[in-house]
Amino acid sequence: MSAGSGTGPGGGGPARRSGEAFWWALFSAGGVMAALFVPAFVIVTGFLLPAGDAAVASERAAAFAEAVGWWPVKVALLGVITLSFFHCMHRVRHLLMDVGLRRYAGALKLPCYGAALAASVWAAWVLLGI
Amino acid sequence: MSGQYHRPHRWAWWTERPGYLRFMIRELTSVFMAGYLVVFVMTLASVGGGEAAFAEWIAALGSPAWMAAHVVALIAAVWHAVTFFGAVPQAMPVFLGERRLPGPVAQIVMGYGPWLTVSAVIVWWVVR
Numbered sequence: 001m002s003a004g005s006g007t008g009p010g011g012g013g014p015a016r017r018s019g020e021a022f023w024w025a026l027f028s029a030g031g032v033m034a035a036l037f038v039p040a041f042v043i044v045t046g047f048l049l050p051a052g053d054a055a056v057a058s059e060r061a062a063a064f065a066e067a068v069g070w071w072p073v074k075v076a077l078l079g080v081i082t083l084s085f086f087h088c089m090h091r092v093r094h095l096l097m098d099v100g101l102r103r104y105a106g107a108l109k110l111p112c113y114g115a116a117l118a119a120s121v122w123a124a125w126v127l128l129g130i
Numbered sequence: 131m132s133g134q135y136h137r138p139h140r141w142a143w144w145t146e147r148p149g150y151l152r153f154m155i156r157e158l159t160s161v162f163m164a165g166y167l168v169v170f171v172m173t174l175a176s177v178g179g180g181e182a183a184f185a186e187w188i189a190a191l192g193s194p195a196w197m198a199a200h201v202v203a204l205i206a207a208v209w210h211a212v213t214f215f216g217a218v219p220q221a222m223p224v225f226l227g228e229r230r231l232p233g234p235v236a237q238i239v240m241g242y243g244p245w246l247t248v249s250a251v252i253v254w255w256v257v258r
Binding site: 037042052057058067077088098119 | 141142144154157158160161163164166167168169170171173174175177178181184185188189191192196197199200201203204207208210211214215221241244245248249252253255256257258
């Protein structure tokens with residue numbers, strides 16, 4: 001799924017060196033997850049849960065809370081959220097490389113993938129607390 | 131990266147051609163999606179905080195500013211999905227024996243179909 005992705009003029013460099021292939025694999029899996037799930041998540045939190053009618057809103061809140069409290073959903077959500085975060089931060093890293101920071105390609109790994117990892121750990125902790 | 135030669139280019143090279151600009155817009159969807167995912171995890175956290183905390187968070191999400199942010203997030207997420215699934219025939223060609231599945235068919239089977247199904251199930255669960 002990574003054909004042409006993240007490589008503007010300037011190229012992406014050899015994938016074998018520096019473990020790039022691993023990040024591209026995460027990127028592809030995360031891209032699929034984000035594409036499948038995130039639009040629906042936005043519709044739910046942005047437009048369905050804050051319904052104008054109080055009774056409707058409380059029914060929908062109960063349905064949402066019930067779903068995310070079920071452990072198979074928690075596991076699925078953690079997978080979707082983690083992979084999506086890595087997808088996004090991989091793109092952000094390549095975005096920064098494409099606008100002039102290519103010489104810091106290696107140094108950018110820590111803040112970008114580190115942020116994705118931290119956000120994923122946070123999500124895991126939040127899901128455990130439901 | 132040593133030993134490679136990159137032709138120097140302006141940092142704003144992506145303004146030079148419509149195709150470059152479309153590429154940059156697609157890449158920028160990831161910034162908005164990452165931001166939205168943080169909001170989504172905050173929503174999950176409010177569920178963990180109990181019924182009152184969740185109700186309060188949902189009431190906040192009903193404000194015009196949050197609605198506008200969600201409109202932006204929705205555009206970014208849909209654009210990500212459309213461009214990602216649009217690349218399926220090039221990125222993951224599907225073969226039935228010797229025959230290559232036509233591009234639009236592959237996009238529907240491997241992309242738009244599952245996308246609509248997943249979205250419908252999620253929306254149905256909340257509004258049913």
